[in-house]
Amino acid sequence: QATGTDQVVGFGLVAVSLIIFTYYTTWVILLPFIDSQHVIHKYFLPRAYAVLIPLATGLLLLLFVGKLCVHTLALGVHLPRSSLAPTLPGVFLFLLKGYKQKAL
Amino acid sequence: MTKLTQWLWGLALLGSAWAALTMGALGLELPFPCQEVLWPLPAYLLVSAGCYALGTVGYRVATFHDCEDAARELQSQILEARADLARRGLRF
Numbered sequence: 001q002a003t004g005t006d007q008v009v010g011f012g013l014v015a016v017s018l019i020i021f022t023y024y025t026t027w028v029i030l031l032p033f034i035d036s037q038h039v040i041h042k043y044f045l046p047r048a049y050a051v052l053i054p055l056a057t058g059l060l061l062l063l064f065v066g067k068l069c070v071h072t073l074a075l076g077v078h079l080p081r082s083s084l085a086p087t088l089p090g091v092f093l094f095l096l097k098g099y100k101q102k103a104l
Numbered sequence: 105m106t107k108l109t110q111w112l113w114g115l116a117l118l119g120s121a122w123a124a125l126t127m128g129a130l131g132l133e134l135p136f137p138c139q140e141v142l143w144p145l146p147a148y149l150l151v152s153a154g155c156y157a158l159g160t161v162g163y164r165v166a167t168f169h170d171c172e173d174a175a176r177e178l179q180s181q182i183l184e185a186r187a188d189l190a191r192r193g194l195r196f
Contacts, residue, residue: 003170006165006166006168006170007166009162009165009166010162010163010164010165010166010167011162011163011166012162013158013159013161013162013163013165014159014162014163014166016158016162017155017156017158017159017162018155018159020151020155021151021152021155021156021159024148024151024152024155025148025152028141028144028145028147028148029141029148032136032137032138032140032141033137047140047144050144050147050148051144051147054147054150054151055147058150
């Protein structure tokens with residue numbers, strides 16, 4: 001049986017994803033078919049935001065993922081080695097070998 | 105054909121179909137609500153895919169069974185390994 005925090009976090013994520021999905025589906029799919037004088041339109045932003053908000057969020061997420069990658073790589077720099085430059089040919093050859101094997 | 109090329113082909117076909125419809129290149133007179141639904145469609149599909157992924161991960165986290173015995177055994181093995189390596193001179 002899964003423990004307490006796991007269940008809370010897990011079902012919390014499920015709830016969040018369902019809320020976002022229903023709101024977004026109503027916004028994009030259902031609203032165009034509802035009469036523009038209906039009161040429900042009050043609860044939704046202008047349509048352009050339906051693309052702009054996910055786009056902005058996606059870019060922010062990419063930014064954070066990139067920052068995390070840089071941070072994680074920077075952690076490994078403090079090794080008994082003068083700089084990363086001597087390792088670059090090795091990295092390049094490794095990648096090349098990988099591509100050559102894939103082509104075969 | 106690799107999986108990547110298959111995906112790219114599918115995306116290219118669907119993308120060009122969507123672009124042709126949104127920009128009216130086919131000369132179809134779609135009713136206005138349908139046009140309104142059509143142009144945000146890629147964003148909608150991405151957001152729904154993201155929600156599905158998030159929901160699935162959350163559900164699997166919530167229903168994953170803990171294995172108390174295996175966890176304890178693993179912890180003791182970790183301590184054993186640390187002691188062994190420290191004895192052999194590896195500094196943590």
